[in-house]
Amino acid sequence: MANIEIDAPGTSQLFIGNEAIARGALEAGIGFAAAYPGTPSSEILGSLAQVAKKMGIYAEWSINEMVAMEAAAGASYAGIRALAAMKQNGINVVSDFLSNLVMTGTGKGGLVLVCCDDPSAISSTNEQDTRPVAKWLDIPLVEPGDFQEAKDMTKWLFDLTEELGTICILRSVTRIAHARGNVKLGELPKKQHKAHFEQIHDLKHVMPTTFTPTPSPFRHFILHTKLDKARDKFESSSFNRYVGPDKPELLIITAGSCWLYSQDAIESLKLRDKVGILKLGTLWPLPEKFVTEHLNKSNKVLFVEEIDPFIERSVMELAANFSPDTKRPVFYGKRSGHINAYGELNPDMVIKAISTIFEMKYQPRDIDYGKKAESAAKSNVPERTMTFCAGCPHRATFWAIKNALKLDGRDGFVTGDIGCYTMALGPAGFFQVRTVHCMGGGAGVANGLGKLGQFGFDQPVIAVVGDSTFYHATIPALINGIYNQSKFILVILDNNATAMTGFQPHPGTGMTAMGEPTKAVSMEALCRSLGAHVEICDPFDLKNTTNTLLKMMSEDGGAKVAIMRRSCELVRAKKEKSPYKVHIDSEKCIGEACGCDRLCTRIFLCPGLVWDRKAGKSRIDEVICSGCGVCADICPQGAIVREAA
Amino acid sequence: MTKKQLTKDPLNLIITGVGGQGNVMISLIIGNAFVRDGFFVTVGETYGASQRGGPVMSHMRISKNTQYSPFIPDGCADIILGMEPVETLRMLGKYGNPNVITIINPRPIYSIDVTGGHAQYPDLDGLVQTIKELSSQTWLINATEEAQKMGSHMFANAILIGALIGSGVLPLDKKSVEPVLRETFPKEIETNLVAFNKGIKLVKT
Numbered sequence: 001m002a003n004i005e006i007d008a009p010g011t012s013q014l015f016i017g018n019e020a021i022a023r024g025a026l027e028a029g030i031g032f033a034a035a036y037p038g039t040p041s042s043e044i045l046g047s048l049a050q051v052a053k054k055m056g057i058y059a060e061w062s063i064n065e066m067v068a069m070e071a072a073a074g075a076s077y078a079g080i081r082a083l084a085a086m087k088q089n090g091i092n093v094v095s096d097f098l099s100n101l102v103m104t105g106t107g108k109g110g111l112v113l114v115c116c117d118d119p120s121a122i123s124s125t126n127e128q129d130t131r132p133v134a135k136w137l138d139i140p141l142v143e144p145g146d147f148q149e150a151k152d153m154t155k156w157l158f159d160l161t162e163e164l165g166t167i168c169i170l171r172s173v174t175r176i177a178h179a180r181g182n183v184k185l186g187e188l189p190k191k192q193h194k195a196h197f198e199q200i201h202d203l204k205h206v207m208p209t210t211f212t213p214t215p216s217p218f219r220h221f222i223l224h225t226k227l228d229k230a231r232d233k234f235e236s237s238s239f240n241r242y243v244g245p246d247k248p249e250l251l252i253i254t255a256g257s258c259w260l261y262s263q264d265a266i267e268s269l270k271l272r273d274k275v276g277i278l279k280l281g282t283l284w285p286l287p288e289k290f291v292t293e294h295l296n297k298s299n300k301v302l303f304v305e306e307i308d309p310f311i312e313r314s315v316m317e318l319a320a321n322f323s324p325d326t327k328r329p330v331f332y333g334k335r336s337g338h339i340n341a342y343g344e345l346n347p348d349m350v351i352k353a354i355s356t357i358f359e360m361k362y363q364p365r366d367i368d369y370g371k372k373a374e375s376a377a378k379s380n381v382p383e384r385t386m387t388f389c390a391g392c393p394h395r396a397t398f399w400a401i402k403n404a405l406k407l408d409g410r411d412g413f414v415t416g417d418i419g420c421y422t423m424a425l426g427p428a429g430f431f432q433v434r435t436v437h438c439m440g441g442g443a444g445v446a447n448g449l450g451k452l453g454q455f456g457f458d459q460p461v462i463a464v465v466g467d468s469t470f471y472h473a474t475i476p477a478l479i480n481g482i483y484n485q486s487k488f489i490l491v492i493l494d495n496n497a498t499a500m501t502g503f504q505p506h507p508g509t510g511m512t513a514m515g516e517p518t519k520a521v522s523m524e525a526l527c528r529s530l531g532a533h534v535e536i537c538d539p540f541d542l543k544n545t546t547n548t549l550l551k552m553m554s555e556d557g558g559a560k561v562a563i564m565r566r567s568c569e570l571v572r573a574k575k576e577k578s579p580y581k582v583h584i585d586s587e588k589c590i591g592e593a594c595g596c597d598r599l600c601t602r603i604f605l606c607p608g609l610v611w612d613r614k615a616g617k618s619r620i621d622e623v624i625c626s627g628c629g630v631c632a633d634i635c636p637q638g639a640i641v642r643e644a645a
Numbered sequence: 646m647t648k649k650q651l652t653k654d655p656l657n658l659i660i661t662g663v664g665g666q667g668n669v670m671i672s673l674i675i676g677n678a679f680v681r682d683g684f685f686v687t688v689g690e691t692y693g694a695s696q697r698g699g700p701v702m703s704h705m706r707i708s709k710n711t712q713y714s715p716f717i718p719d720g721c722a723d724i725i726l727g728m729e730p731v732e733t734l735r736m737l738g739k740y741g742n743p744n745v746i747t748i749i750n751p752r753p754i755y756s757i758d759v760t761g762g763h764a765q766y767p768d769l770d771g772l773v774q775t776i777k778e779l780s781s782q783t784w785l786i787n788a789t790e791e792a793q794k795m796g797s798h799m800f801a802n803a804i805l806i807g808a809l810i811g812s813g814v815l816p817l818d819k820k821s822v823e824p825v826l827r828e829t830f831p832k833e834i835e836t837n838l839v840a841f842n843k844g845i846k847l848v849k850t
Contacts, residue, residue, distance in 0.1 A: 179715035260714035365720030377738025382764035
C-alpha cells in the first residue's frame with residue numbers, strides 16, 4: 001500500500017481510489033475509523049490502520065460492518081470525526097442501524113460512511129447499487145469521478161456532515177476504488193483530538209441529551225430539512241460541472257467512473273464539438289436547479305451510469321414536474337436500451353451507445369487484423385478456471401469432505417459461504433458446495449435442513465465457513481442450531497486470516513488492525529461454551545480429517561463444530577520456507593497404465609501438478625509448487641515423493 | 646516537468662499474466678516512475694481472482710494532459726508486456742492492432758483446465774510465431790529461466806521491467822525507475838537491480 005501519510009502538500013502521488021479516500025480522511029482530521037474487510041473497499045481501513053499510530057488516530061477491523069458503523073457513530077457522539085468503510089453487502093448489514101441513525105442525527109464529530117460498490121460483481125456475489133439506499137433512508141450521497149476527487153470529496157464531506165448534523169455516504173465503485181491515478185496532496189492537520197460526550201443544546205439536535213429516533217414523525221421532518229439544506233449546498237458544488245459546447249447535439253449526464261468512460265468515448269468518436277458532458281458528483285439529493293439549467297441545452301440526453309437507473313429516474317422525476325409548455329428532451333439510457341441495467345460499463349459500451357444515437361460507424365482497428373487476432377486467441381488460449389493456490393489448506397479440507405460424504409453414502413452435501421472457499425462450487429473444491437448467499441448464510445440454511453428429519457430427510461449437511469466469517473455472522477446461526485437441536489456440522493476453515501480480502505486480522509488472530517497484540521477470542525472455547533461438540537483437525541492430515549467428519553456425521557444431536565486449522569499458504573510462505581521439496585518418481589508414476597485415472601492432475605487439481613502429455617506421466621511445476629506435500633498422500637503408487645526441504 | 650515525450654497520447658500499455666505472477670507490482674513501479682516524471686497515469690487492474698491462477702491484466706494509460714479511464718478501449722493497446730505467452734495472445738485478440746509492440750516472457754503457466762486435461766496448451770513455438778505475426782515488433786525475454794539462474798523465479802519481474810525500459814518503447818529511463826525499485830524492494834534491492842540490468846541487457850541483444 002502507498003504511503004498515505006506523506007507530508008508533502010502539492011506533490012502528486014499514484015494512489016488507488018481507496019488510498020485517496022483514506023488520505024482525504026486524514027486531511028479532514030478524522031480521529032476514528034472502523035471497517036470490516038470487503039473487496040473493493042478493504043484498502044481504506046487497511047491504509048489508515050498502517051499510519052494510525054503515527055497520525056494519532058484510532059483504526060480497527062470490526063467484527064462486522066454493523067459494529068463498525070455503530071462504533072464510528074459512538075466516536076461522532078463524542079465529537080470525533082469518524083469514518084466507517086464497507087463493500088455494498090455491508091450496507092445490508094448496517095441498514096437497521098442506519099435507518100435509526102438518520103433520525104437521531106450525528107454528534108459534533110462528522111460521520112461518513114464510505115461504500116465501495118462492485119458493478120459486475122468482480123469480487124462479490126451480487127452487484128447491489130448503494131445509491132437507492134441514500135434515497136430510501138434520506139442520506140446525502142456523493143460519488144467521486146476520479147482519484148483526485150476521491151480525496152477532495154472525502155475531506156469536503158466531513159465539513160458537510162458536521163454542518164448538516166447527519167451522516168453522509170461517499171459511494172465509490174471498483175474502477176475508482178481499485179484503479180490507480182494521480183492525486184495531488186493537501187495539508188495534513190496538526191490538531192489534537194479531544195473526545196467528550198457533550199450534552200448538546202442547539203436546533204440541529206432537538207432532543208439534546210439523547211440520541212434516539214423518537215418522536216419519529218418530528219425527527220423525520222427535521223431530517224427532510226437537512227436534506228433540503230444539502231440540496232442547496234449541492235446546487236453550487238464544484239463536483240458538479242458541465243464541459244462541452246453551448247448547444248450540444250447530445251448531452252451526457254453521468255457520474256463516477258462512467259464520467260471517465262464518457263470522456264474516452266467522445267474522444268474516440270471525435271465528437272467533442274457535438275457532445276457535452278454534465279458530470280454529477282452530488283447524486284442525492286439531486287441538485288435540481290443545476291440539472292434543469294443544463295437539461296435545456298440539448299434535445300437529446302443520454303444517461304451513462306452503471307447498475308440501477310438512479311440518475312435517469314431522478315432526472316425523469318424532475319422533468320415530470322416541468323410546466324406543461326416546457327420542451328422535454330428525448331431521454332436515452334437504460335429505459336431505451338442504450339445502456340445495460342446490469343454489469344459494469346467501459347468506454348467501448350459508451351462508444352456503442354453514442355454511435356447508435358448518431359447512427360455512425362466506429363472502427364478502432366483494421367478489420368482483417370481484428371479477425372485474425374480474435375480467431376488466433378479463440379483457438380489457442382485455454383480457459384483459466386479459478387482455483388485454490390498451490391498449498392491451500394482448503395483443497396485438502398474439501399478433499400476430506402468429499403471422501404467423507406462418499407464413504408457415508410447418504411448423498412450428503414455442503415452449504416457454502418463467502419470467502420476463498422466459495423470456489424468449492426467449482427472444480428477447485430470438487431464441486432462440493434451447493435448453496436451460497438451472504439456472510440453466515442450457509443449455516444443459517446443448514447439450520448433449516450437439519451430439522452427436516454421428521455419428513456424423512458437423512459442427508460448429512462455440512463456448513464462451511466471461514467474463520468473471519470464465523471465471527472462476522474455465523475455465531476447466532478450456531479447458537480440457533482444448538483438451541484433448536486438442528487443436525488448439521490459447522491466446518492470452520494480456520495486459516496488464521498481474512499484471506500480473500502488481503503489477510504486482515506480478526507478477533508481470533510490475537511492481533512489488532514494497528515498491529516497491537518490483543519486477547520484472541522478462541523473459537524473452540526466459544527463453541528464449547530455454547531455446548532457444541534467440537535473437533536479440531538489439521539486438514540493436511542487427510543486420513544484423520546476424513547475419519548473425524550465421517551464419525552461426526554453418524555452421531556445424533558444438534559449442531560456440531562469441526563475446526564480445520566491450518567494457516568493460509570500465502571501467509572505462511574511470507575514467514576517461512578517450504579516444508580518439503582516435492583518431486584515425481586518417474587519410475588513409480590505409471591501414468592495412464594495406473595488405475596488412478598490421473599487422480600493427482602485431473603481430480604486433485606493442484607496447479608503445481610502438471611500432466612506431461614509427451615511423457616505420459618505427472619510432473620511438478622517447481623515455479624508453482626509450494627511444497628505442502630499433501631499430494632504425496634493421494635497417489636496410490638506412492639510416486640509423489642516429499643522430502644524435507 | 647519532463648522533456649521526454651510520449652510517442653502517442655494517451656500511451657496505452659498492458660501488463661498481463663497469471664494471478665500471483667506480480668503484474669500489479671510491475672504496474673506500480675512503472676506507474677510511479679511516470680507520475681514522478683510529471684505524467685498523468687491511470688492504472689486499471691484485475692483484482693479479486695488475482696491470487697487464484699486467473700488471467701490478470703493491468704491497463705496503464707499515460708498522458709501529459711489528463712486522467713484517462715482505467716480501461717483501454719478494444720483494439721487500442723500500444724504496448725503489451727506479457728509475463729505469460731497465452732495471456733499475451735488473449736490480450737492481442739481483444740486489444741491488439743497492427744502497430745502493437747509486444748515484450749514476452751515465453752514461460753507457460755498451465756491452468757487447471759490444462760493440467761486436468763480439459764484444455765490443451767498450444768505448441769509454444771507456434772504460439773510465439775502467432776504473437777510475432779500480430780505485433781509490429783516482438784521481444785522474447787526468457788525472464789523466468791534467467792531468474793531461476795539467479796536463484797529464484799521471483800526475479801523475473803525485475804528482469805521484465807528492465808526489458809521494458811531497455812527496449813526504449815516508453816519515455817522512461819533507468820534513472821527514473823531505479824529509485825522506485827529501491828523503495829519497492831528495500832530488502833533484496835541488490836539482486837533486483839542485477840535482474841533489472843540483466844533485463845536491459847537481454848532486450849538489447
